[in-house]
Amino acid sequence: MAPPLTSSARVRIAVPSVAERVAEELRYQLAEGMLLPGARLTEATIAEDLGVSRNTVREAFAELASERLVVRQPNRGVFVATLEAGDIHDLYTVRRAIEVSSIRGGGSPERIAAVRAAVEEGKRAAAADDNDALGSANQHFHGAIVALAESKRLDTIMRHVLAEMRLYFHKATADAHFYSAWLEENEAICAALEAGELERAGELLTGYLNRSEEQQRAVHGE
Amino acid sequence: MAPPLTSSARVRIAVPSVAERVAEELRYQLAEGMLLPGARLTEATIAEDLGVSRNTVREAFAELASERLVVRQPNRGVFVATLEAGDIHDLYTVRRAIEVSSIRGGGSPERIAAVRAAVEEGKRAAAADDNDALGSANQHFHGAIVALAESKRLDTIMRHVLAEMRLYFHKATADAHFYSAWLEENEAICAALEAGELERAGELLTGYLNRSEEQQRAVHGE
DNA sequence: ATCGTCGGATTGTTCAACGATTCTTCGATC
DNA sequence: GATCGAAGAATCGTTGAACAATCCGACGAT
Incomplete structure (x- = not known):
């Protein structure tokens, strides 16, 4: 691998973390309409489907929730965001x-x-x-x-x-x-x-x- | 504050989760200047200080990062956000x-x-x-x-x-x-x-x- | 039909572990 | 004496398992 030629900010090769890749995959499925508004996302299921741990799925959910793509209902789970009035x-x-x-x-x-x-x-x-x-x-x-x-x-x-x-x-x-x-x-x-x-x-x-x-x-x- | 009179959205009593309370506490410390820009936030330390698990601290970090209050550097840790040029x-x-x-x-x-x-x-x-x-x-x-x-x-x-x-x-x-x-x-x-x-x-x-x-x-x- | 209760499922949270990566220290070499 | 590199410590990323809390649905009693 070539050494960094610029001396400014060290360029991180930044392999996206597993959590981010999970979030990215879910974002993709949401954009493609594979996951429709209102659908429930079960932690265990997605963890198994994607071959990652439940905690990692959890982190991905947190990211998507901050983007309003999914909604977290305490103790009930996360659901694909739905269009509310307004x-x-x-x-x-x-x-x-x-x-x-x-x-x-x-x-x-x-x-x-x-x-x-x-x-x-x-x-x-x-x-x-x-x-x-x-x-x-x-x-x-x-x-x-x-x-x-x-x-x-x-x-x-x-x-x-x-x-x-x-x-x-x-x-x-x-x-x-x-x-x-x-x-x-x-x-x-x-x-x-x-x-x-x-x-x-x-x-x-x-x-x-x-x-x-x-x-x-x-x-x-x- | 008066309760909502409309019967529309079911009002969740919503006891904030532990992760959210941790995020809230950190937000408070950030606003009060107890944690200055550039300071390092070690997961284990904060977990112990607040008496929660490392995973929970992690979730709080994710939230703060999405608000740009802290910055995550892969494999290095999270730091209080600093003012970059621009x-x-x-x-x-x-x-x-x-x-x-x-x-x-x-x-x-x-x-x-x-x-x-x-x-x-x-x-x-x-x-x-x-x-x-x-x-x-x-x-x-x-x-x-x-x-x-x-x-x-x-x-x-x-x-x-x-x-x-x-x-x-x-x-x-x-x-x-x-x-x-x-x-x-x-x-x-x-x-x-x-x-x-x-x-x-x-x-x-x-x-x-x-x-x-x-x-x-x-x-x-x- | 309504209400309460019980059991199953899922989430929230914790804990312990391990590899991977980064930082530091400490010599060895020039 | 400074540079380089390698061993070691510290921390992160991720996993897996565990358990309490909560919610959901079914079942039965009133």
């Missing part, structure tokens, strides 16, 4: 706060280029008629917007929010008609951003988020 | 995003009254020359602003941010001169909010946060 509005409130704030602050040319890249990624996915890739591209787009702010903390908040939305809205709302609308919106938002019209970009983004919230609330009960 | 800016970026967004959305009369209450709390603390209470009042003020949005998620994000700031800036920056300035600012922000001048309230708040960031960066290295 949760949709809550999630979009967070998105409006951090996405709009990020875009209004502008960003470096590289970060703006990343936003543009996500837009093009979406167009390609649409051309290829790949709904899965289309969904990913949209998440990349909004992730790139938050990344404009260059804030570690906002990035992780956004990651968590997007993970929650994947959990709730995964395949159900994935019809092409639903998607094609915001493809143009993303383009417009990105164009405004590139033109330095930050105020306008913020308004477009706000409008998009409001409409998107309405759509989700229409699809789901109330 | 962290101050990062924290204020989050605050600008969620506080300004919240205040621009306005809020119910009750929530606005809570903001007013925090302002008055600050004035009383200033009159009594109680610096500790003054600091708390300021945190209540900004917490109340975020509470305007009535978002569970924004509230917990803000809680975490404020906990981080307590950790980094606890007693050090607590001189009366530093405080008296923003007492008037809080009053002005609150007045604008009460008058429904949300745009203006947002600008005042932004200005305050920018200045506050500058001050903190001046006090701490760069």
